[in-house]
Amino acid sequence: MKNIVVVGAGQAGASLVARLRAKGFDGAITLLGEEPVPPYQRPPLSKGYLLGDMALERLFLRPESFYADQGIDLRMDARVRAIDRAAKTVVLEGETLPYDALALTTGSAPRRLPASIGGDLPGVHTVRGLADVDAMAEDFRPGARVVIVGGGYIGLEAAAVAAKRGLDVTVLEMAPRILARVAAPETAEAIHTLHAAHGVRILTETALAQIDGTDRVTGVTLADDSQLPADFVIVGIGIAPATDLAEAAGLTLDNGIATDAQGRSSDPAIWAAGDCASFPWQGGRLRLESVQNAIDQAECVADNMLGACCDYVPMPWFWSDQYDMKLQIAGLNMGYDRVVVRQAQARSHWYFKGDALISVDALGDPRAYMVGKRMIEQGMTPDANALADPATDLKALLRA
Template identity: 40%
Template structure:
């Protein structure tokens, strides 16, 4: 009987394990997770789960009953520490050794940390359900939450904290918020929304000396201001979990390097999700996104069974803040022009084009699900390498679906 092992008990690993059974794999599946919980969804941790100080169960992806029904062995609270490629086995922190015929590394990512703050009271990072539970208990009305980093996590957290009655200050070293992932035209709208809800955002600002005291944290900012907060959250990005791959001598390049089939430099080992970098067009990218983790987990499972299909799904990101949603399809890094499609007073989509007018990406912002349908169609246009007329893209009177190729 073949034995497949998945290291990583998050979204990616769990979806891969379930997909193996869906694809008809009848061998043994072992899923290894270092957290004490069964696999759960992470996006709610910076949103709904911070809205209550009461204990909330993680949003589980799969139950013990389903794991048993599908004959998936789940090891929780244990960490893979040694990968032996010659013997095809993984040694765990508990001392247990698990053999494999095929291995999937879905080790995810971990928050980028500030070494000077290690062990300091009142300082938090947000990655796990337990992190969210501890932080939620600190979000007491009347408190002051300081956040270092104006990325998705920091801003989602800011929105949740304001809705719970805290004063919130966001400190961002870059000239504007969401510098890495979101175009300025939309980032400015996000910035304005937060300020309208009372969030203070300090861009181009860094914290020098940070000190803890009995009631909280004091931050000395580079502009001379001394900021006093009850709680500090650091949200300055994430780093891929590559320790196991590096120890085993696998190729690592901004994550565990895989080919188009999500296969590492060892043919018996695959990688997927936040931990891996993969080919996209003529470059190599790494995505920290919910849907990428889900899609790559399922895709890797099919290729472990011999499908050998390239992963060609268009990148997609989303973030909910207050009652607005931000969605981005594709990557706009190499765009040379932008066309704006104003849907209504609050909702807008930007189409990012290459030199040949091909759509590379689309960025949308609007209340509720106002932009969801158009972003979904934009994904299809990107996949088709479409080059619609600029007037058609900019006019909300023209249905985006009408621009899709029928061939």
């Protein structure tokens, strides 16, 4: 194998090409990214960068010089038009690149509101890439009124930043509570309370009917015909895997680009990793949207492209910054049937499925997070009553 092309210059793509070189691959590597900047961190975009606490250069995963030093042909502003599987080429504007192996790390794209309800009006923003955040930055002025559509982590992080900047913030959530798909009611209630303490209004069981305005957003109309004034709107209603290229190329899709356990798509010369890829897990398929997964899965795929033949086994962890409280999550809470609440110096929620500990939400409690993560990785089942007792030494449970 002489030539590897990687499409998508986000966290997964950057991790994959670095791993190829670290593992001794000495052939040609081309990394194609649509944005005009080198690969960068996304989580700080809606936090430190939007707050003005982080300069652009600090977002970059590595200095731009790293890629040249490693013999990696990083191409920015490079939009891939098509994949020709028969010819084993990637088609760009005015150029065709051959590959021996191709990796798709195309990530995901924010879900948008339809134009029919004003989703394309100036002043309607999404939070995904650098251009999105740069576009909304000038709207983040003290006293401005922002309506945030969606009570998931993306919307709530934007709400926290807006509140810290002195904006008037309202969050709309259709479900009976925030974080309904991703967290237990206990975690949702704690974060709801935190936002309320910072002056954020969260309206649950509230549907958006229309974004108002002619040349720019002036407000929103709700499903009950009530109206809220707004100087701008942030849409945080989730993301979808970026699979257009894969679909056009005829690759199998299943909640993303379907891969085998080693990251290979339905075409043995094409691999996938990160937000865009789904992989076998516990008898079904799983797609993870996290920095940790993008790194770990991409490195596993790089190893397998070089012949390692190792299955990807996720050890998920996530985090979300809410004001000065860091929510840290270990494991996956899918299928949980009870939650044990531990209130010591800080609060943590421990998810059980039957007798097995499967996930932990640690709200400003790094010790609970670290202990819970190790327990899950080691398959340990702590005593629920001991967990709930604030006098219990968590590290002692880990040693038990």
